[in-house]
Amino acid sequence: MQTKRRFRWTFQRRQKLGGFLFTTPFVVGFVLFFLVPFAQAVIFSFNELKLTSTTYELVPKGFSNYGYALFTHPSFVQRLTELIGDLLVEMPLILAFSFFAATLINQKFTGRTLVRVIFFLPVIYAAGVIQKLEVEDYAAIMYATSRRTATFLSSDSLKALFAAAHLPGAMTRYVNAMIDSLPNVIRSSGVQILIFLAGLQSIPPETYEAADVEGATPWEKFWLVTFPMVSPLILTNLVYTIIDSFTDMNNTVLRLIEEVLWRGYGYGASMAMAMLYFGAVSLVLIVAFALVSRRVFYRN
Amino acid sequence: MSSLKRVRAGTVFMVLARTVLLIGISYVILVPVFLRISQSIMPVQDLYDQSVRWIPRKPTLDHYRMALTHMKYFTALSNSVLLALTVSVIQVISCAMIGYGLARFYFPGNGLIFAMTIFTLVVPPKIIVVPTYLNFRFFNLLGLLKDNPINLVGSYWPFVLLALTGSGFRCGLYIFVMRQFFRGMPRELEEAAYIDGAGLLSTFTRVMLPGAVPGMIVVFLFSFVWQWNDYQYITMLMPGKTFLTYMLDQLLPTMANYIGATDQLTASAGFADNHYLSLVNSAGMLLMICPLLLLYAFTQRYFVESIERTGLIG
Structure with a gap:
């Protein structure tokens, strides 16, 4: 040995x-x-x-499945563009809202634990089969139409306000779309809020003390300390938001792909749609990543 | 003196604004849940009564009774608990291992493997649903068992295999979380362990894992919740088996059949209409998420506190 x-x-x-x-x-x-x-x-x-x-x-069958998806199918292309359009409306909102909510619940106040529990609730509630059933639910639809539950931001009055402001038509439409998607935005920000919260907690308190010594105002502290420090997380959240909304099994395109899969047109056509969809998702992800990653500040 | 007053007025205003906002946001989040609770105890007559909004005149537990029977609730519950627990425990271990490998070791292919984890996240599971089904239906290990493929559909094996290899639903995210977590842990810990003669595995299990418990709790909860709510993998790989998500999805058709077959009078009197069924549906949904809410209520402290320490900074 x-x-x-x-x-x-x-x-x-x-x-x-x-x-x-x-x-x-x-x-x-x-x-x-x-x-x-x-x-x-x-x-x-x-x-x-x-x-x-x-x-x-x-x-x-060669490329005929792709041809079918792009040119013959009545609604595939339309649904795909609509989905991407919706995402472009909601993404900045989700990012802004989750950042804002994270700064809110990062402050010290009584009942903070309860508020954190509530903010995270959608991750449990708005998932999978429940969301699928909500879309098809009769009583929920009846509630929405016949007895308008008083919403905290009455969307109609807000819309009227913007209509009265005589903004350009396209802008009014964008604002209207934003107002309509607000509850949805709030309910799909759970994970993002937690990620931002983690980032805010990891900023060393010395940085703020230094800023205080230099006489920075809260506004300056936000833009010169907080924002750059959490900006890598904006990228993380951007990627997560895109992945989350595109892989959500209840989105209209994935529903269509499933319909095509099980009813009639066959696996081939469905898979061709899926590949086109995957290509579109990757493209959006790459463009968004390229646009944002250059502006991100890294501590190291 | 006056500036002090101004500061105090400013603080009061801030606190007020914050409170209003927090209540508003919480309201938007809670309304659907309250609506479900209200509907689950509401007799169908009250649904048509315009004067009833939230609190039913004659609260009833009938919907719960119907949902319990037709979802085969307790069988489905125990199956769902067993599956979610198996999958999430295995996933925590495998994703911790993989995350650790990516976080701490420089070897050729590290970047590529990390890119692969992100790639698995970007592809919607639905895209590969049929090939995955065929893969497990005619499981042949890349052609090794070409002549007699094994049928794994309907067993726990697909779930176990997917979890064990970190390729299950959203595993890429868990690997990412664990990787970021291990990257945030001090290197000195491992070096000390190596100097004291610990091998790779014992360093991992006895030094690194105990320090990574908060991250593992986060991964466990995410994994448990998403497996619990999973519908795609269960319908694909456990067709027709009694799991909560599947039973909930089938609740309305089952009920409609049952009422139509047993009670012509009720059916013709309009009690089997969609509104009645959707009230039962509310009860079913609450029954399904109730165990999750309980789990969350008991663990939220670890959850919210530990995610703050996972160092998710990308």
Whole structure:
């Protein structure tokens, strides 16, 4: 035993071995359960799938599935553009609101815990099947139409206010869309609020003390300390918001893709739509990322 | 003196404005929940009564009774608890491991693997729903078992395999959270452990994991909640099995069938109409999220406090 040289851990050896050891499960899973299905989905989008009792067959169709999705289907393109339009309206609102809400609940006041619990409630409530059922619910629709529950921001009066201001038509429409989506914005900001809250908590108090010594006003402190310090999180939240709204199974395009999948037109057409959708999502994500990441301030 | 007064008036104004805003926002969030609670105890006659808004004249528990029976609530509940618990416990462990590997080790492919985790987040699960189904229906390990593929659909295996390899629903997010968390922990901890002769695994399990408990609680809760509410994976991989989300989705058709088959009179008298069914639906929804609300009520302290320490700064 004495003669045998002991294996020595060098820094680099440990780094490599540790990295492979800890990330191998993910790589295996990625290939088996993600890359394989994704590649198959790409293949399906160029074929027609026929399911038999034991296995399945593919009938090649070239680009005709894509042609169907883009030119023949009555509402796919329209729904896709509408969805992206809605996101462009809601995204700045969600980011602004969640930042604002996080600064609010970061302050010290009585009942803070309760307010934090309430703000996070939508993450539990507005998810999955419940949201799906809400969309189809009769009593909820009846409530919305027949007995207008008094909303805290009565949207009609706000709209009237903006209409009276004689703003350009496009701007009025944008403001109206914003007002309409306000409850939705509030309810889909739960995770973002928590992320911003985490960021606000991580700003060292010394920075504010230094700003106080220099005689900064609260306004200056916000723009010169708080905002730059949490700006990396604006990027994180931007990405999360886009992913969250595009992968939400209740959005109109994904519903359409599912309808096409189960009713009639077949797997191929549905997969072609899904691929086009995925392309559009990636494009939005890349553009948004490129626009914002240049303006982000990093501490290190 | 006067400036002091001005400051105090300013503070009072700020506190007032803040209170009004917080109440308003909380109201918007709570209204749908209160509406559900009110509807779940409201007899259908009160729904048509214009003078009843929130509090029913004759509160009833009938809707709960109907929902409990037709959702097979207690079977579905225990199945959902078992599945969500299995998945989230495994996911916490696997995502912590993967996150740690990405956070602390420099090896060729680190950046690529991180990009892969983000990629899994961007692709909606619905896009790969059919290939995933076929993958598990004819499971053959990349062609290794080509001749006799195994049918894993309807068992817990797909969920376990997905969780174990960090490829389940939103696992990319959990890996990201854990990665950021480990990056925020001091390097000296590991170095001390290595110097004392600990290996890679024992350093991870005995030094790093105990320090990462807050991050793991966050991941556990997210994972539990999202698995609980999951509808896509359950309908795809557990077709026809009794889980809360599936039973809730099927509640209305089941009820309509039941009423139509058993009670022609009730059906013809209009009690099986959509409004009545949606009241039962409210009860069903509350029954489904009730366990989550309980869990959240007990753990929210860890949740809100620990996410602040997860160092999510990207």
